[in-house]
Amino acid sequence: MSKTLFDKVWDSHVVKHIENGPDVLFIDRHLVHEVTSPVAFLGLKNRGIKVLYPERTFATADHNTPTRNQHLPVKDPLSANQLKALEENANAHNIPYWGLGHKKNGIVHVIGPENGITVPGATIVCGDSHTSTHGAFGAIAFGIGTSEVEMVLSTQCIMQPKPKSLRINVNGELSEAVTPKDVALFIISKLSTSGATGYFAEYAGDVFKNMSMEGRMTVCNLSIEMGARGGMIAPDETTFEYIKGREYTPKGKDWDAAMEYWSTLYSDDDAEFDKEVTFDASEIEPMITFGTNPGMGIGISKDIPLAETIDGSPATYKKSLEYMDYSEGEAMVGKPIDFVFLGSCTNGRIEDFRAFASIIKGRKKADNVTAWLVPGSHKVEAAIREEGILDILTEAGFELREPGCSACLAMNDDKIPAGKYAVSTSNRNFEGRQGPGARTLLASPLVAAAAAVTGKVTDPRELMQEEVLA
Amino acid sequence: MAYDKFNILTSSAVPLPIENVDTDQIIPARFLKATERKGFGDNLFRDWRYNSDDTPKEQFVLNNPIYSGKILVGGKNFGSGSSREHAAWAVYDYGFRCVVSSFFADIFRGNCLNIGVLPVQVSPEFLDKIFKAIEADPKTELEINLPEQKITILATGESESFDINDYKKGNMLNGFDDIDYLLNIQKDIEKYAESTPL
Missing domain, CATH: 3.30.499.10 (Aconitase, domain 3)
Structure with missing residues (x-):
């Protein structure tokens, strides 16, 4: 059989x-x-x-x-x-x-x-x-x-x-x-x-x-x-x-x-x-979440969907947007952010740090952003040093931390303060997941890097385009 | 460790008509630092239940004295997210013995069954009837009949059957746990292990 x-x-x-x-x-x-x-x-x-x-x-x-x-x-x-x-x-x-x-x-x-x-x-x-x-x-x-x-x-x-x-x-x-x-x-x-x-x-x-x-x-x-x-x-x-x-x-x-x-x-x-479900790769653009569960994600160039267009309870949807202090129909690009977290079992590996560094290189961390860059392991940390990625990060004003789950679930001191926005490469944007009252925007290391240098939600393709033009 | 036996439970219920209630809401990660299973009920729904200065949020259902009982009724996709069994422990430790929803996340459902909290999945329509019955009378009682696999709103007599596999049903009725079962077939397990390389 x-x-x-x-x-x-x-x-x-x-x-x-x-x-x-x-x-x-x-x-x-x-x-x-x-x-x-x-x-x-x-x-x-x-x-x-x-x-x-x-x-x-x-x-x-x-x-x-x-x-x-x-x-x-x-x-x-x-x-x-x-x-x-x-x-x-x-x-x-x-x-x-x-x-x-x-x-x-x-x-x-x-x-x-x-x-x-x-x-x-x-x-x-x-x-x-x-x-x-x-x-x-x-x-x-x-x-x-x-x-x-x-x-x-x-x-x-x-x-x-x-x-x-x-x-x-x-x-x-x-x-x-x-x-x-x-x-x-x-x-x-x-x-x-x-x-x-x-x-x-x-x-x-x-x-x-x-x-x-x-x-x-x-x-x-x-x-x-x-x-x-x-x-x-x-x-x-x-x-x-x-x-x-x-x-x-x-x-x-x-x-x-x-x-x-x-x-x-x-x-x-x-x-x-x-x-069985099938998708076409060309439909996918860099993603970001706007709500309080990982299903509430959209292409970064899109607007926050209207409650009437979503499946599920409108009351739950509105409660979620209220927590985020976002409104239906708003654009995500340009929204101010406070923290960036690169790490976790989702995106804490060497390729993630390489991707992050590719955007950071030659740029500076935005003054309004606190960035926590946490390798997934000591071996990842060692590779970051060996490959020269640490130099790129340091030059751009970033600091590398020691390995662990960190702000993904905020069991240790790495807690995003109440009301603050974090672009995070982790896996969950639940209410309070990254600290009581914290607001999480899940995204890739590229989107996180773009936010880290501009201080707001930014389409990484714009920065990559700048590089090509330069 | 054997747990409480579950047969027929008749109780009023606490309504939580919110969808996708995740285990980070049921018990936030910062309360997972214990090395023993006790006291988790105090932090059940911690951040929905208390302000940051630890004063109760009056509008939250657990702080509203008109609602009480051993049954928690939640919206669709209850218990999603982290595998933390602490979420099920918190539900149990607070005093609930049954959670009713129109849909459960897998791991949370399994964790409940493993500690003697019965997850009862009903149709979205029946869930709506329960919420309406509680809204009409917060003291309204539900009967959860495990032997017959039936849930009834006593005030209206409306009922619906629910699924549970025979093995888990037997465990719940008798207060048995899986480890007792597994230890009894340890010879079979050892035989299997010999045949499989590390």
Whole structure:
């Protein structure tokens, strides 16, 4: 029988199927961080059991860590306590722990791929909804709750009903300044934040075939924002090239055996999907959000839609615009901004910093803008230095911080103040997400860079045009 | 850890007729720093419920004494966003045992089921009837009958059936959790693990 990519990976990991119930799914790799794990470890302690497969488990500190002075003790006592709990739990259960200051430390979804923990055909979970990132490699990867973290620690399995399948095709060529982030925000704006709930997505078509691994990670990362549990892309030469030689990827004969399996990971020609949508790449322009969920995005040259033209409750829509202090029909270009955040598991990788620097180069940070540039990991930070990007940033008046989730969810001190506007390369523009009362405009690193140098929402194509003319 | 058994719940309900209520609203990230599961109810809907100086926002439904009960009724796409189980813990810790909506985000729904809060998905029309019934009488009661998978507005007798898979239904009725089940099939799991390389 013909199968989808998702079917192939899912079905091969089912330990047991429960009639009119969930599947017992084996988890190959489990990523653990400080915020969603302590209660799970407490559960193991109460049951008197140990982690079943510590060698399949990896722990890092990222969510509530400071992005300055990481060599000093963490000041916030609650954060410090949570970090200490993770370290103690990891040590007690022989789990590799990459804490603050460790050279492999960073955002969990950045360091997984970076170190070769993420491989095609694997099942990967983490107590974080952006675990969908790892689907870029043709893995089934999704976020879980703390009860499920406890399940995986204790039995290496979770119990999930098999989701329905959705294929998202984007064909054709992307226009200038349109990045993977824009592709994802465009898809979410079309499907809404609940349009893919109950589904697991596969991204297919020219645009994803031609996309780099880091771009694919950005797209898969945002799968959860349209409600999908995860999204995946069939592994190909780009994938194999990226993972080869990384610390945890198979070597020698094991690599050959793995390649044999990985080369079977694609949706069969006649495989059927429960739902399929297709978009044309030429329809997509650089995107920006104007509201309080990631589905409220528009092409940067467009105006904020009128309430009467949108799906869903007008009252909810108006509440959202009220929070943003925006009005229907206004243009986004030219709106003043206060903060720029470059970073997160969505856009905290080296290609994102390269894109940001391409606009910044030769320009200066606008005086009214506070910019927080936070690499996704120490390895990303090292590359920023090695490639000379740090010099470009410094010359333009920017400062680089230390790795972590930072202002994406504002658990640490990196909080956008109430009422202020932030152009952010992160993944959520929910009310208060970046700090109580903060207003978030989600966008790509190019759009963030254009805002950082002009102090207002700016179409990056204008600045790129200036460069050509110069 | 076993949780409360759920059979038939009859209670008044608290209405929250807003769509896309995300888990950052249910519990903001800055309240996720605990290492134990307690006290999350105090910060349920924190930024909708309190001003920045911690005084209550009077217009918010949880601060309006005419509304109470063990059932929370929310608009479409309830619980979207982050996977934080803390959101479900906050709902539970505040005193809710059931959340009714016309659509739930996947992870939030799963988290609720895993801690003994019953997510009940109804049609948009029935959700509207519930909101109207509560508007007419804030003390109006809903009956959530898990064995029969039926939700009823007692004042009008209008009812609708809801879905839940047999396995999870059994867990909710008996207060069992998944780990008990998984630990019982550990031999099967170990056998599977031997056949799969790291």
